[in-house]
Amino acid sequence: VTRSRSVVAVFALLFVVVALARPEGTEVERLDCRSAIFRAGELDGRIVEIEAEAIGCRMARGSYSWINIGGFGKALGAWAPSEVIPEELSFGSWSRTGDTLLVRGILNKACAEHGGELDIHAASIEIAARGAPTPHPVEPSRLAAAIGLVLVAAALLPVWLARERAARRRTGAGGRDRIRSLKERKGTGVLCLRESSSWWLSEALRVRPISCDGRCGRPGP
């Protein structure tokens, strides 16, 4: 399988080289990724030149590599011999824009070699422009808003906890009353299903919620 793939790859490369060695003056259409994807039907099997940013990372597969290139919200993969890919390549991410590449090769609408992918088999890859770090300064107003909101939440937390505790105390649904009630029934193997929200307590006390024994005094659902 590996040998047959290599043969296919060599022929594909030869085809690209022969196709690229066309007489001067033959124009190769320069596209962005969006146009390449939208017009793949029309451009299938033709030589194109795509100008786009390198994104993600270089994915080496033997003597070849995948480079993903993107722009205008669309991206596609360029399959190229590792030696035609520039060594010092930077890829776009949150913290930086990647190098802008000029990728020249054959566009395949449904590449038979790569499981029907839409890809470009590149014969040459050049760096058109170097990428650069993207500045992401922290905005003081946002920082102030964040601190303010966290303080508000922190101030509301004890109020919420107090109200929850008070509600549980009134219903006997929480805290010490609940633990005492459960301990009294420990070993009986019976616990009201309506109380099963405190499953962690019933687990801890090894009381299985089987059915209501009528002692809970709680209204039905």
Add this chain to the structure above:
Amino acid sequence: VRLRSTSSAYRILISLVGKSLIGLGLLLALPFTASLLAGEWPAAVDFLIGIGATLAAGFALSGAGAGDDRPSRGIVMISLAFSWPTAMIFSAIPFWLSGHCASFLDAAFDAMCCLTTTGFSFLGDIDHVSIGLTTWRHVLAFAGGQAAVVMALVFSAEWPAGVGEPPIWSDMEGLFSRSIARTATNVLCAGLPYFAIGTVSLSVVGIATGLPLGQAVLHGLWIFMSAWSTTGIAPMSQNLIFYHSGLYETLAIVFSMLGAFNVALRFASGRKRVEIGWNLETATLVVSLTALALIVCASLAEAGTYADGLSLFRSGFSTLASAHASTGFATVYPQRLAADWGSASVLALIFAMLVGGSSLSAAGGFKGLRIGLVAKAILGDVRRVSSSPSAVSEQRFRYIGERVVDDAVLRNALTIIVLYVGAFAVASLLGTVAGFPLGEAAFEAASAVGNVGLSIGLATSAMPGFLKITYVVVMWLGRLEFTAAIMAAGFVVAVIGGRR
């Protein structure tokens, strides 16, 4: 369940919605931590704003609603229906602050897509999104998927009406509980082995595809969360195409199909309960997937879209399987789907998206069980007509134990199917009103109502606002399987009407 719009009902409702916001606020700590670890300080500040706002609102609402009353099942369901849109607004804050969304509506749309495990995305320039925001998208999707499973288990909405608890309910001990918290813990624990295997296997294959170690692990984790919750989002704009690996795609789709598989059945089969093969839902899904795969492959082969069997599998079958599991991982560009796939293939995808996966799973759609029940009832009627008038027959089916197909069961299944089809029709109609061709509008509508997220190219930020809102509503309805949403609507009507 009787609705009582009394002050106590309001209080409980407010308290439960508040508690869901508190949970959401705590969940935001995960992307906040990821941002800190990645040194993405501005993103961390955005998450801090989200945490502060969500927790403050959660504490305020929960505190205001704290009372003596225990919530009834109906009120809990209504509060769940309200929790989804409320969570959408608060979870959209980091999306909006990131600057990757053109408007707050787009941010809310993206958040709803994650929460309902749909997987459309209006995020601009996904390839430059921070690690924190990518983590948030996937965590939100994972939480949304698990919440859907827990909701279905707790309320047993999926059990055919009238048959009560399944005969082997006792065998579900360790999974099911009437306590939401306990069921959620059980569901998460039951998924832990898959989580570990999925993340590790995707990471290893990621390394083999050429990703650096750190990226391979992060992508493995994100893609697993997306697959398990049947969301189908990915960290890069190319979705699964980014990896250029058939094995990676296959793994992601296998985990998404496992995520779309009935959690109770998975749990029971883990305890040597061999019912999967005879289970009505599993059988229906296998038949449906096989039939649709044949249609898609024949149609694509006829059109000559793909040159060989491997391409047909990677691009054709993978897309169909992903649609049927209501995941929506993309192995084909949406524009190529529209241009190169024939009408028969597109129709097969629409049907697959509407059917979806199993009940009691993270999958959307009207589920294999309901289709199986309707098919069985039709076959039963045909048999009855062709047999002697005096013959009395009882139709039975296996779905975690043996059950009888009676009118109540059938009415329940048909009602949900009709509601899904109605929502699909309305969303398709509004798509055509927005100026899109019927086929494409129907495809996108099926994807939205079935919580799939597979796109044919219409669902973009440039879409009209009213269509975005329509999709948000149908995604929400589809996720709640209409029941909770109808109860919530009834509650609102009762409140407006002042009924007591």
